[in-house]
Amino acid sequence: MKPTIRDVAKLAGVSISTVSRVMNAPETVVPEKRKRVLEAIEQLQYQPNAFARGLIYKKSEIFGVMIPDIENPYYAGLLRGIQDAAVQLNHSVIICNTDRDRDRMIAYARNLFEKQADGIIYASDVLFSEFHDEMKRSRLPFVLVSTEARDYDVPSVDIDNEQAAYEAVRHLIGLGHREIGMISFPVGDTISGAPRLAGYLRAVREAGLGHCEANVEFAAYRFEDAYKAAERLFAKEPRLTAVFAASDEFAMGTIMYARDRGRTVPDDLSVVGFDDIRMAHMFIPRLTTIEQPVYQMGVRAVQKLHELVTNGRVSELRERLPHRLIVRESTARPPG
Amino acid sequence: MKPTIRDVAKLAGVSISTVSRVMNAPETVVPEKRKRVLEAIEQLQYQPNAFARGLIYKKSEIFGVMIPDIENPYYAGLLRGIQDAAVQLNHSVIICNTDRDRDRMIAYARNLFEKQADGIIYASDVLFSEFHDEMKRSRLPFVLVSTEARDYDVPSVDIDNEQAAYEAVRHLIGLGHREIGMISFPVGDTISGAPRLAGYLRAVREAGLGHCEANVEFAAYRFEDAYKAAERLFAKEPRLTAVFAASDEFAMGTIMYARDRGRTVPDDLSVVGFDDIRMAHMFIPRLTTIEQPVYQMGVRAVQKLHELVTNGRVSELRERLPHRLIVRESTARPPG
DNA sequence: CGGGTTTTTGAAAAGCTTTTCAGGCCCATT
DNA sequence: AATGGGCCTGAAAAGCTTTTCAAAAACCCG
Numbered sequence: 001m002k003p004t005i006r007d008v009a010k011l012a013g014v015s016i017s018t019v020s021r022v023m024n025a026p027e028t029v030v031p032e033k034r035k036r037v038l039e040a041i042e043q044l045q046y047q048p049n050a051f052a053r054g055l056i057y058k059k060s061e062i063f064g065v066m067i068p069d070i071e072n073p074y075y076a077g078l079l080r081g082i083q084d085a086a087v088q089l090n091h092s093v094i095i096c097n098t099d100r101d102r103d104r105m106i107a108y109a110r111n112l113f114e115k116q117a118d119g120i121i122y123a124s125d126v127l128f129s130e131f132h133d134e135m136k137r138s139r140l141p142f143v144l145v146s147t148e149a150r151d152y153d154v155p156s157v158d159i160d161n162e163q164a165a166y167e168a169v170r171h172l173i174g175l176g177h178r179e180i181g182m183i184s185f186p187v188g189d190t191i192s193g194a195p196r197l198a199g200y201l202r203a204v205r206e207a208g209l210g211h212c213e214a215n216v217e218f219a220a221y222r223f224e225d226a227y228k229a230a231e232r233l234f235a236k237e238p239r240l241t242a243v244f245a246a247s248d249e250f251a252m253g254t255i256m257y258a259r260d261r262g263r264t265v266p267d268d269l270s271v272v273g274f275d276d277i278r279m280a281h282m283f284i285p286r287l288t289t290i291e292q293p294v295y296q297m298g299v300r301a302v303q304k305l306h307e308l309v310t311n312g313r314v315s316e317l318r319e320r321l322p323h324r325l326i327v328r329e330s331t332a333r334p335p336g
Numbered sequence: 337m338k339p340t341i342r343d344v345a346k347l348a349g350v351s352i353s354t355v356s357r358v359m360n361a362p363e364t365v366v367p368e369k370r371k372r373v374l375e376a377i378e379q380l381q382y383q384p385n386a387f388a389r390g391l392i393y394k395k396s397e398i399f400g401v402m403i404p405d406i407e408n409p410y411y412a413g414l415l416r417g418i419q420d421a422a423v424q425l426n427h428s429v430i431i432c433n434t435d436r437d438r439d440r441m442i443a444y445a446r447n448l449f450e451k452q453a454d455g456i457i458y459a460s461d462v463l464f465s466e467f468h469d470e471m472k473r474s475r476l477p478f479v480l481v482s483t484e485a486r487d488y489d490v491p492s493v494d495i496d497n498e499q500a501a502y503e504a505v506r507h508l509i510g511l512g513h514r515e516i517g518m519i520s521f522p523v524g525d526t527i528s529g530a531p532r533l534a535g536y537l538r539a540v541r542e543a544g545l546g547h548c549e550a551n552v553e554f555a556a557y558r559f560e561d562a563y564k565a566a567e568r569l570f571a572k573e574p575r576l577t578a579v580f581a582a583s584d585e586f587a588m589g590t591i592m593y594a595r596d597r598g599r600t601v602p603d604d605l606s607v608v609g610f611d612d613i614r615m616a617h618m619f620i621p622r623l624t625t626i627e628q629p630v631y632q633m634g635v636r637a638v639q640k641l642h643e644l645v646t647n648g649r650v651s652e653l654r655e656r657l658p659h660r661l662i663v664r665e666s667t668a669r670p671p672g
Numbered sequence: 673c674g675g676g677t678t679t680t681t682g683a684a685a686a687g688c689t690t691t692t693c694a695g696g697c698c699c700a701t702t
Numbered sequence: 703a704a705t706g707g708g709c710c711t712g713a714a715a716a717g718c719t720t721t722t723c724a725a726a727a728a729c730c731c732g
Binding site for chain 2: 684687
């Protein structure tokens with residue numbers, strides 16, 4: 001069916017070795033034969049079989065990407081960077097949507113291993129240790145992106161979440177807010193949850209707003225959870241004038257709750273998000289948020305993985321890219 | 337490094353044929369040997385090499401997915417369905433973000449062909465004929481999702497875009513609107529652009545609102561384009577009380593423009609979107625829109641592709657899944 | 673217990689490419 | 703003119719698995 005190197009050789013009247021050489025080291029074959037071979041290749045639309053090459057090179061030029069939820073715009077942005085960078089390196093990316101499920105994750109890892117993926121990018125925010133153990137067993141290279149592993153020496157690309165959260169809350173304090181709360185990720189499971197919460201705590205403490213330390217509610221990862229968390233937060237402390245949300249989606253949930261209660265943002269309540277997902281500037285009001293260089297993080301993650309795969313080591317273990325506070329419409333001075 | 341079938345055979349004290357049989361037809365080997373082999377496999381953590389199998393079976397268990405833009409939540413949703421269904425079938429999906437670029441698309445197709453992908457899901461909305469020609473040449477099976485090809489006999493999964501658009505506009509008319517406009521996809525390039533526009537035109541014509549036929553502006557695919565298109569639309573016809581947007585993102589752009597001009601939705605202006613992306617119910621106001629069973633469409637697309645790959649044919653060439661109008665907060669009776 | 677089946681097993685081939693190795697040819701040098 | 707060296711080419715091996723085929727083993731029955 002598909003033409004093989006044998007067919008090309010026959011058509012060009014040379015041996016298969018010569019055809020192979022034309023493809024991999026053209027200068028070693030005399031121009032006249034080279035031309036004949038090239039013509040045969042063109043005519044038959046020949047492409048070498050990836051299985052056969054893989055068997056020899058032991059490389060698939062495939063990277064796997066573990067993502068908790070593609071529908072989450074943050075990860076979609078990351079994925080775009082990853083994909084573009086992979087194309088640059090002539091690699092393909094296999095996408096694995098984990099839904100933060102342990103078994104799916106392990107199954108994906110095994111499958112990627114079997115499919116001879118060259119490496120894995122782990123963009124998930126949870127369950128790292130299980131994954132780590134599985135990876136150690138299969139000895140498949142991998143890097144972390146958008147998280148870093150405290151207790152393991154694993155290459156990672158991330159931002160300084162603690163500092164970024166701190167700056168977000170400073171922004172609120174700078175506007176004059178004194179009654180601040182936070183909607184946080186669940187801190188036990190999540191890796192980036194803890195530093196963002198820590199940044200919030202540091203900021204309020206430092207500003208002498210120790211009473212705000214208790215104004216924290218936890219939400220799982222989605223809009224609806226944030227909506228409910230906001231409900232709990234305001235039930236606990238109705239006088240809040242500002243909320244720091246651990247993600248833009250949380251910010252949206254919070255704002256939606258506020259408006260369903262007849263409070264408008266930013267007049268009655270200021271909300272700052274985190275991530276600067278694409279929707280952040282499409283939302284009404286446009287979200288004040290922390291911008292992550294998410295595309296660039298994806299790019300760096302593949303480059304790092306590539307480095308790890310080819311050299312067996314990586315020059316900079318933990319890489320932190322710059323973040324930035326973007327002030328838009330969802331924050332203002334407190335009412336009154 | 338990685339254990340091979342040879343290592344397993346040696347450890348279990350049998351031939352490699354026996355090991356192979358244990359994996360593929362266990363009942364043909366006596367229990368005692370089978371047990372020894374299984375133990376050896378477990379001990380060595382043996383997994384058969386996908387390259388070697390591929391060489392024999394000529395199947396990679398990989399599907400490629402062509403998507404214009406992963407960051408577009410509509411495609412992200414589709415991708416989720418695709419990915420889940422692929423996992424069910426024990427397949428992996430390689431993701432190809434085309435950015436609607438002709439050259440990238442062709443390059444992806446070639447690359448997938450070379451990597452021995454078993455088939456391709458084309459979820460893009462443009463440039464179909466170029467892609468089609470390339471596919472014919474490589475004879476790689478493929479299906480369309482979220483578009484259908486008028487002039488070719490290609491398996492596809494879609495909704496009835498014309499009818500859905502018609503219903504969306506009917507909803508507006510039913511609320512009493514008489515001055516309606518539309519933000520449409522560019523009709524020349526896009527496949528689903530034309531039927532949505534046609535549905536709009538049919539609805540307004542049928543309702544005796546022929547003067548609305550001219551109230552159409554075209555936008556490329558993003559929020560910002562829609563924003564500008566809305567600007568042009570209102571410049572042309574300031575009395576509009578309702579807009580039908582060809583996508584939810586367009587609806588958001590339109591609403592954003594309106595609110596930047598001090599008009600509130602739905603009090604001054606009704607807007608209906610299309611797709612029901614996840615953000616549609618997170619937006620303020622929550623969007624009235626046409627729901628597409630996007631997850632299910634993704635699932636059906638892989639199933640269809642799988643059918644095509646295994647049987648060489650498909651039972652139902654063009655499949656149409658049901659859509660549904662969801663009325664939320666962005667539409668109301670016209671002012672006054 | 674022997675002959676004939678049936679079951680189980682191992683050797684070898686096939687699938688496609690790259691790479692190593694050796695042979696053939698030509699040129700240059702002595 | 704003969705020899706050495708370099709360039710170019712083809713044959714064959716290697717990479718890992720499945721499958722075919724034939725041989726060996728086990729079983730059954732008379």
